[in-house]
Amino acid sequence: MINAERTPVSDGPMPDVQGKADGRNVAIDKVGVKGVTYPIRLHVPSLSEVTGPCNAALLPTSSEQTTVATISMYVALPATQKGTHMSRFLEVLNEQTAAGSPAITPARIPEMTRAIAQRLHAPFAHFSGEFVYFIRKAAPVTGMAGLMDYRASFACTAQAGEQGSVDLVMGLRAPATSLCPCSKEISAYGAHNQRCEIEARVRTWPQANRTMWLEELAATLEGAASEQVYSILKRPDEKHVTEGAYDSPKFVEDIIRDLALAMDREQRVAWYEINSENFESIHSHNAYARITRAKDGWRGPTS
Amino acid sequence: MINAERTPVSDGPMPDVQGKADGRNVAIDKVGVKGVTYPIRLHVPSLSEVTGPCNAALLPTSSEQTTVATISMYVALPATQKGTHMSRFLEVLNEQTAAGSPAITPARIPEMTRAIAQRLHAPFAHFSGEFVYFIRKAAPVTGMAGLMDYRASFACTAQAGEQGSVDLVMGLRAPATSLCPCSKEISAYGAHNQRCEIEARVRTWPQANRTMWLEELAATLEGAASEQVYSILKRPDEKHVTEGAYDSPKFVEDIIRDLALAMDREQRVAWYEINSENFESIHSHNAYARITRAKDGWRGPTS
């Protein structure tokens, strides 16, 4: 059974409809499978491995976590070929994973994307996966620890061949608190605040020699808000975050600008796309801001 | 073409697979169509028609509005019949509406539900529809008016026949603001607040002789929160709602209890199911509360 996973099974004498020639002369930018649900296993760094900002609670040793990814895999299809072989995307997915504990791992995404291009005889392949990522975080006063959930993603585009170019984008969305400076300024007391979601997609310089961890990206996003969000807070913690938000009022514009400055300072980042959305507590619609920026010298993709 | 809509078209000599007998002896509670998207047209009452609480902005005359409903229609299927005729659900839907401007109307939902039972030769039929409903609401200080959007619903169960029993449930979900009493009490300044969603499903007494309007239900829901939500607020309005929320701190428990008391006082309501959900600004999860209650003397359905 394990071999069956690793060796492509012959389709026998059946006609290969997808492999036929196509006369319409239309190349397809992306074709493949969408909405594949699959386990993903991630290395959780020990704090000694992390070199940037980090809000994760102290853990004695490094470890790993497994969650669930929603995956898309596409190739570019030349104009002359009738169809792609959809089952081969799934074969590559299965081959990349140990039989005993199937799961993709971030470290192998570039290699897997290249393998897709190769197996499908395509000039390019695209892989993207979104997943929940947990970070163990301690409440600010009592230190009580709980698990915060983030939405993370990896997107990769790769040319076929071992020397083929690889583009990798890492993403994270973090919940946080925003408190309105205008409301605070004009009101005799109080200030409207709300949950917001801050998101970043980043590309790092190829020459960056320190891994950028999701823990660091989370801390950078959370640092741009009026206050962080926690999974468990006791009363001393609640007092702390209530006053903390009031002490740091920020429009959605402020959050995105402060985050842009933090991204500018982060030397590993070469390109970033950041946005923040406030689920306004006084309206039924949201406030939103977005910045995309490539640093000087970046010659890679910019979207 | 208009006649084609109103007269069931013969299926000719083709076999009626659905109409065959079934030998498995299994009755089906509900079978039909789900996720039908269809226009809904609603009468917008003038303020003279409204007898209860109302936050709607003054309108000189009554009017109507058309939005989009997502509809399900089911029948109970006796054990002896192989299948229901799905196309007839759509036929009934189309027949209830004028050809020139197709749309269902709330007033005809009971009649339409009975027509479904009759056309499908079923003992019972169920209809439910969810839709956006707009209420024109004025900002609290400047009076600037804007459109607030609510999620409304009607659910109906009817026996076949003109004398058949009819059960009708009206629902509405309204956004509002909640401000945490604990956070206010323990903090030197500020208090965490957030958007919440308050929802009610109600049945009225058969003998209630005044229509209960969605505008009244919206005002009742909004009256239970720390503060109302608006679509457009200028700075004097923002000051008003910020201070208003701070002056009226409420846990999700307080909101649901105050709403229960308002429902108890509302003499037209015989049964209610209410819930409130706070999108906590200091957590990534929500706070939720729910109460279901039938008033003394109610003998209708209770779920």
Place this chain on the structure above:
Amino acid sequence: MINAERTPVSDGPMPDVQGKADGRNVAIDKVGVKGVTYPIRLHVPSLSEVTGPCNAALLPTSSEQTTVATISMYVALPATQKGTHMSRFLEVLNEQTAAGSPAITPARIPEMTRAIAQRLHAPFAHFSGEFVYFIRKAAPVTGMAGLMDYRASFACTAQAGEQGSVDLVMGLRAPATSLCPCSKEISAYGAHNQRCEIEARVRTWPQANRTMWLEELAATLEGAASEQVYSILKRPDEKHVTEGAYDSPKFVEDIIRDLALAMDREQRVAWYEINSENFESIHSHNAYARITRAKDGWRGPTS
């Protein structure tokens, strides 16, 4: 009250926090409101107005329909200004609409987008709205008419000023049927088929002098599938579409290529982005294909 909607209300002597200078030197690409729910009113063309392909059932006269849009409105914010004035987006939205029957209309979207840039003192403004659009369509054999629902959209970017440039993108997503050529070829009988969703976003040439209607875009999308989808089918219709799909097997690659060819032939279209997604009946994931193309001579935006 009506005047209140049309005349910006003074914020009085309160401090204008948003209007302050900002020293961080970070321009914001897009900032504004997201998730605004608002009525949209559309002209439904009579068949004499339509010059391209059209599957709409015969209607004696032209008419209009009102549905519900989900709207985003953004501006570019210069580096020197602290914040944008969110309430003004809603003011512009309200001003564009008659007080008696508030709704946006597609024809006024460019003008409204320009007005946003002007009111917010911004170099550029962006507007986008997604909404349900109904087309009355007759079953292929019995002619029985019903309402098909589509997901439509308009996106507009405009420079401030009456001479400012305007970019407009029209989009539509249509459900259809796809039937697998490989499954048909290799199986002794039958062929797996499924609902698919085909989507197009198009820009037209500025010099195109005939309006491109959503009805035409729908017919073009549906024409690329194995078979069209209907809201109501009687048995002769069901036989027709079952055999029609079997007679026209198409991979997702075939659908997207045939649609690309149709878009190439459509002289009004200058740029298109098309995709199709098959909700595979034999898998729990989907098949997907996408093509983006600008025609020769197009110098406008390409994403």
Place this chain on the structure above:
Amino acid sequence: MINAERTPVSDGPMPDVQGKADGRNVAIDKVGVKGVTYPIRLHVPSLSEVTGPCNAALLPTSSEQTTVATISMYVALPATQKGTHMSRFLEVLNEQTAAGSPAITPARIPEMTRAIAQRLHAPFAHFSGEFVYFIRKAAPVTGMAGLMDYRASFACTAQAGEQGSVDLVMGLRAPATSLCPCSKEISAYGAHNQRCEIEARVRTWPQANRTMWLEELAATLEGAASEQVYSILKRPDEKHVTEGAYDSPKFVEDIIRDLALAMDREQRVAWYEINSENFESIHSHNAYARITRAKDGWRGPTS
């Protein structure tokens, strides 16, 4: 830090607002936290542990898998108490899990639910969690194995105290293929088919001495469809499932009835609620059927 998780931290001298008396005399049916995202770790049975139907591919040894659950936890709140202590729900969640690898496990859900009631001083507590569950399944002809994803759930209601009653409901939703008998019967060739989703929620007899596994529930659901769905199929497999679906045409009514009969035969099941939804390939709406049934002698909850 580990101790901090396990020992409730004192809130110090701050006022306990939630603990105050409430004078409104309104008991709350359910109040608590909703939308908590948390890891869940499940035992994957070896085939020797499974006694019922099973489509899982052979695995040499038993193992476990970790995925992500969306959790709600509620208590009933007496009329006399102002509020519940929301952070304690999270404390109980954290305490039930090892510090090194935090995750809930199905086996401990009843105990955890009772612990919630006890810690919150509530007469009853409710727990529910929904999560992705993977089953390794082999293609029908080539035997190629892949991971199928299902949506699973556990819901538990428990009285406080070690002797308190416990109600547990297990749920699963599986994708499958349905092929229309009417379409097959009336058409010269082909038959419309589509992905469907079949769902069951079950309660087992307290005296059932063999565990009912999610693998068995999945196989029972899949056995009621026209054909099963797989994550990876080669051409011989595709031929097999295409012909298999054509050989076993079923209305949504047939699927739900055959599933009801299978549930009736399954001796461990005391109560079931089953539904099936067809994403019709010829319509833009879905077909749906539902049956709820308690077996003779069942005296537990029936909703």
